[in-house]
Amino acid sequence: MYVSAHQGWVTVEAPAKLNLFLEVLGKRPDGFHELETLMTSVSIFDTLRLRRSSDASISLRCHWATGYLARETAATNAQAASSTTTANDLPSSPFGDLPPPEKNIVTKALVKLRELAGNEQLGCEVHLTKRIASVAGLGGASSDAVAAILAANIAWNLHFSSAELAEVAAAVGSDTVFFLAGGRAICRGRGERVTPVKRACQQFVVARPPVGLSTPRVFSKLKIPQNPLDIATYLGEKTSGEKTSRDGRLHNRLEQPARELTPWIGELSSALDRAGVAQHQMTGSGSSYFGLARSARHARRIAAVLRARQMGLVYSATSATASGFSPLTTTETAQQ
Numbered sequence: 001m002y003v004s005a006h007q008g009w010v011t012v013e014a015p016a017k018l019n020l021f022l023e024v025l026g027k028r029p030d031g032f033h034e035l036e037t038l039m040t041s042v043s044i045f046d047t048l049r050l051r052r053s054s055d056a057s058i059s060l061r062c063h064w065a066t067g068y069l070a071r072e073t074a075a076t077n078a079q080a081a082s083s084t085t086t087a088n089d090l091p092s093s094p095f096g097d098l099p100p101p102e103k104n105i106v107t108k109a110l111v112k113l114r115e116l117a118g119n120e121q122l123g124c125e126v127h128l129t130k131r132i133a134s135v136a137g138l139g140g141a142s143s144d145a146v147a148a149i150l151a152a153n154i155a156w157n158l159h160f161s162s163a164e165l166a167e168v169a170a171a172v173g174s175d176t177v178f179f180l181a182g183g184r185a186i187c188r189g190r191g192e193r194v195t196p197v198k199r200a201c202q203q204f205v206v207a208r209p210p211v212g213l214s215t216p217r218v219f220s221k222l223k224i225p226q227n228p229l230d231i232a233t234y235l236g237e238k239t240s241g242e243k244t245s246r247d248g249r250l251h252n253r254l255e256q257p258a259r260e261l262t263p264w265i266g267e268l269s270s271a272l273d274r275a276g277v278a279q280h281q282m283t284g285s286g287s288s289y290f291g292l293a294r295s296a297r298h299a300r301r302i303a304a305v306l307r308a309r310q311m312g313l314v315y316s317a318t319s320a321t322a323s324g325f326s327p328l329t330t331t332e333t334a335q336q
């Protein structure tokens with residue numbers, strides 16, 4: 001995350017993520033699945049701007065960067081949960097649909113944060129510009145939630161510690177905690193137990209087909225593996241006591257169930273094979289699919305091929321760099 005503050009507004013660039021390895025170890029009594037996943041944040045960003053307001057309302061205006069409005073009546077009070085807008089009454093965009101503001105994860109995260117701060121009078125105005133496609137396995141909603149928590153922690157002068165921020169993040173999603181530091185990390189449990197690993201810079205081409213996939217739906221099609229793969233198949237030898245990732249074999253246990261739900265995964269896989277991309281797979285619970293490119297130029301070239309074949313929304317992206325993605329040690333302004 002990149003965080004900055006200017007004239008009362010806190011701005012956060014919230015990255016997407018890709019799952020380079022994802023294994024499902026079993027189903028838990030709480031209905032969630034025990035995961036072992038290697039995630040990397042990548043250079044596809046939503047932009048969240050937040051400033052404190054003088055009253056207790058939490059208002060959110062959310063739109064796609066292309067100009068598609070997520071909600072026409074975007075400004076809403078967090079308490080006004082009985083808004084009359086519905087998820088179906090506005091034109092959808094090629095990025096996917098977004099919920100009305102009171103159901104947006106950003107609003108939920110801010111309500112949770114002020115609840116834990118013990119001050120229901122805290123209010124703010126939020127503008128969210130979305131570029132990360134939705135129901136795409138790119139973690140856009142989780143990243144937005146963390147961006148909002150970080151921005152409000154500054155705007156509301158809460159001085160929450162990293163551990164407290166992680167508690168708020170975990171309360172609103174499973175892969176949210178990862179986004180607090182981003183970079184590259186192994187996430188276990190529901191996704192909330194995060195171990196950073198050394199980063200290698202990688203280039204990707206990412207395509208989000210015209211259909212999205214809902215996470216619970218993909219999990220419902222999954223057959224739990226008898227012999228789950230060890231993440232060591234992806235991670236290399238230990239270096240100075242810390243695991244370092246090498247470009248191991250990609251793996252995503254959720255890809256097979258997703259292939260049963262949409263032909264797009266198979267089509268993207270074939271397109272990347274034909275384009276000569278050596279390693280590719282689906283990210284998260286889909287529907288986005290990515291390939292490992294040899295260079296930024298290679299990624300752009302493959303992206304152009306996929307666009308020409310109308311394979312959906314196509315991005316070329318690079319993995320997180322060590323400097324830019326740690327909100328907890330970010331710029332001076334952000335630490336005020």
Ligand SMILES: C[C@@](CO)(OP(=O)(O)O)[C@H](O)COP(=O)(O)OP(=O)(O)OC[C@H]1O[C@@H](n2ccc(N)nc2=O)[C@H](O)[C@@H]1O
Nearest residue numbers: 031032033137139173174175190191215216219284285286
């Ligand atoms: C599965 C992953 C892998 O990165 O997929 P993506 O959503 O990113 O594609 C994530 O952990 C998703 O994280 P997140 O999107 O925050 O999930 P949540 O909102 O907490 O859960 C949505 C639903 O997914 C299922 N779910 C999610 C996480 C998990 N470890 N086990 C599950 O079974 C549950 O049915 C849950 O109700």
Ligand SMILES: Nc1ncnc2c1ncn2[C@@H]1O[C@H](COP(=O)(O)OP(=O)(O)O)[C@@H](O)[C@H]1O
Nearest residue numbers: 099104105134135136137138139140141142144
């Ligand atoms: N700020 C947000 N951005 C995107 N989707 C959101 C947001 N808030 C809530 N949602 C809901 O979250 C779900 C998609 O989450 P998203 O992170 O885009 O998918 P995925 O986890 O597959 O990447 C959808 O049901 C969507 O309505």
